[in-house]
Amino acid sequence: MTLLGHSDEEYPPAPGTPPGAAPPAARAHLLNGRTAQSYRGTVTEGVDRVARRISGVTQPATGASVPDVTAEFADLDLDQPLHDPARALDELERVYLRDAVYFHHPRYLAHLNCPIVIPALLGEAVLSAVNSSLDTWDQSAGATLIERQLIDWTARRLGLGPAADGVFTSGGTQSNLQALLLARDEACAAVRRRSTGQARTSGILPRLRVLTSECAHFSVAKSAALLGLGYEAVLPVPSDADKRMNPAALAGELDRCRREGLVPMAVVATAGTTDFGSIDPLNEIADLCERSGAWLHVDAAYGCGLLVSRRRHLLAGIERADSVTVDFHKSFFQPVSSSAVLVRDRATLRHATYHADYLNPESDAEDRVPNQVDKSIQTTRRFDALKLWLTLRVMGAEAIGELFDAVVDRAAEAWAQIEADPRFEVVTRPQLSTLVFRYLPRAEATPEMCDRVNRRARQALFDSGAAVVAATTVEGRQYLKFTLLNPETSANDITEVLDLVAEHGALAELAELSRSGVS
Ligand SMILES: *Cc1c(COP(=O)(O)O)cnc(C)c1O
Numbered sequence: 458m459t460l461l462g463h464s465d466e467e468y469p470p471a472p473g474t475p476p477g478a479a480p481p482a483a484r485a486h487l488l489n490g491r492t493a494q495s496y497r498g499t500v501t502e503g504v505d506r507v508a509r510r511i512s513g514v515t516q517p518a519t520g521a522s523v524p525d526v527t528a529e530f531a532d533l534d535l536d537q538p539l540h541d542p543a544r545a546l547d548e549l550e551r552v553y554l555r556d557a558v559y560f561h562h563p564r565y566l567a568h569l570n571c572p573i574v575i576p577a578l579l580g581e582a583v584l585s586a587v588n589s590s591l592d593t594w595d596q597s598a599g600a601t602l603i604e605r606q607l608i609d610w611t612a613r614r615l616g617l618g619p620a621a622d623g624v625f626t627s628g629g630t631q632s633n634l635q636a637l638l639l640a641r642d643e644a645c646a647a648v649r650r651r652s653t654g655q656a657r658t659s660g661i662l663p664r665l666r667v668l669t670s671e672c673a674h675f676s677v678a679k680s681a682a683l684l685g686l687g688y689e690a691v692l693p694v695p696s697d698a699d700k701r702m703n704p705a706a707l708a709g710e711l712d713r714c715r716r717e718g719l720v721p722m723a724v725v726a727t728a729g730t731t732d733f734g735s736i737d738p739l740n741e742i743a744d745l746c747e748r749s750g751a752w753l754h755v756d757a758a759y760g761c762g763l764l765v766s767r768r769r770h771l772l773a774g775i776e777r778a779d780s781v782t783v784d785f786h787k788s789f790f791q792p793v794s795s796s797a798v799l800v801r802d803r804a805t806l807r808h809a810t811y812h813a814d815y816l817n818p819e820s821d822a823e824d825r826v827p828n829q830v831d832k833s834i835q836t837t838r839r840f841d842a843l844k845l846w847l848t849l850r851v852m853g854a855e856a857i858g859e860l861f862d863a864v865v866d867r868a869a870e871a872w873a874q875i876e877a878d879p880r881f882e883v884v885t886r887p888q889l890s891t892l893v894f895r896y897l898p899r900a901e902a903t904p905e906m907c908d909r910v911n912r913r914a915r916q917a918l919f920d921s922g923a924a925v926v927a928a929t930t931v932e933g934r935q936y937l938k939f940t941l942l943n944p945e946t947s948a949n950d951i952t953e954v955l956d957l958v959a960e961h962g963a964l965a966e967l968a969e970l971s972r973s974g975v976s
Contacts, residue, residue, distance in 0.1 A: 502542060502543065506546050506554070520922035526556055562943075564946070566924065571786070572790060591833075591839070592816065593829070601828075606846075610849075611783060621803065622799070622800055625795070627835070628758075629758030632798035634683060636782060637754065645662075647750070662685055664719050670701075670702035671696055672700050673725055673756065674756060699733075711748075721749055727757075728760035728771075729761075734868075739775055739778075761788055762787070762788025785797070788942070791848065810831045817830050817831060867948070874952070891941070909935075909965070911937055914958055937958065
């Protein structure tokens with residue numbers, strides 16, 4: 458007997474089913490009270506396969522090439538179902554699981570993909586099975602309150618004040634887009650209030666500008682384009698040697714906007730740039746925003762892990778932001794997707810509100826029905842908040858902070874190691890957990906040759922599958938990048954990966970030299 462008073466087997470058959478009849482084949486796949494046992498078995502088998510795969514993985518990637526993986530799909534016909542989850546999983550091993558890139562492996566050092574915590578996976582299993590949709594109360598009930606509690610918790614950690622609010626999003630890109638949508642509409646409203654005549658939106662939009670550092674995430678520029686402002690509306694502000702926005706340069710750009718009759722609708726500061734992990738000087742930028750009336754958005758997609766770390770002070774000034782992006786799937790060890798946008802003044806979220814009669818009518822708002830769709834640019838929306846909820850309820854915030862601090866500590870050590878290693882050159886000393894560096898070929902190598910050697914070394918390393926590192930450019934030149942997000946990455950792993958990079962670099966260098974006839 459279950460709590461519901463009947464076992465799975467005794468669950469009443471669907472209306473109209475003749476007694477003793479087997480469920481129709483297609484219906485047997487629907488999750489309901491009659492199929493709960495099959496759900497348990499099928500999903501457990503999938504979990505088993507992944508657990509076995511994860512236990513057996515010895516490198517972060519297999520290095521399978523695009524043609525190799527493509528070939529596995531050759532005789533696969535989507536119109537010929539296998540009718541059996543076990544067979545489908547066998548096939549999946551071949552087309553996906555075997556050659557997937559595994560972020561939990563300590564020598565995966567490439568992008569902002571974290572290893573994930575088990576309580577969050579428990580949340581993932583629950584949220585997709587119950588399948589609440591967070592657009593309206595009548596599709597979610599308690600799920601809406603869980604999301605709201607987490608938004609409030611995050612806003613308190615940020616220090617945004619009593620009127621703060623926000624909503625979960627699909628990622629930092631969407632959070633930045635929504636924040637800039639609010640900033641745009643606030644700026645238009647402010648211009649209209651100030652103007653005597655009829656200021657038309659179409660006349661205001663071409664004057665709007667977004668100021669952000671040259672190291673900001675590309676989604677800022679993309680958002681400006683999506684919001685009808687164009688890529689040209691983004692004014693890049695130079696950064697200093699440590700890749701932090703230069704406030705004097707920002708002040709200069711703001712002045713220039715004023716002189717030219719342009720409207721600085723937002724300044725986007727980055728708390729943890731994607732390449733360098735650098736944190737813009739938030740207080741100085743906030744002072745300038747206050748003076749010029751520009752909306753301050755802080756993109757803490759990467760740096761939000763500091764909210765729970767012993768390095769919280771690095772975010773000082775973030776409490777003065779009008780909006781903040783946090784990506785729990787970057788530095789809170791959450792599975793994709795788990796992200797949010799927060800605002801200082803909940804009234805600004807009205808720019809994302811639309812009352813649809815069938816979904817969230819105005820009468821709902823009058824009755825104070827908590828419909829999260831009123832705050833979101835999505836409609837149907839996953840209950841991603843549950844993953845963070847179970848993480849906080851099981852592990853607690855400080856345990857997450859401990860994991861993040863461990864990778865920041867590791868990056869500081871690795872910086873000292875690379876800095877002292879004559880085979881490499883490292884760009885900046887990290888505030889967070891990235892390291893941008895390059896392999897240095899012998900002195901007579903041209904800059905172009907140096908670029909090619911580094912590109913080839915990275916590719917050869919990826920093809921070997923032994924480690925994965927990222928690449929980026931600095932002032933037009935090719936560099937390599939470690940993004941450390943795995944507390945299991947040891948000092949020894951760093952040493953070994955550096956040796957591998959140097960080995961592949963030396964081979965690429967030899968190939969270059971023989972090609973160019975130098976010996
Ligand atoms: C990763 C990143 C983003 C984009 O976030 P997604 O979750 O990938 O959409 C935005 N800003 C910064 C600084 C980032 O590092």
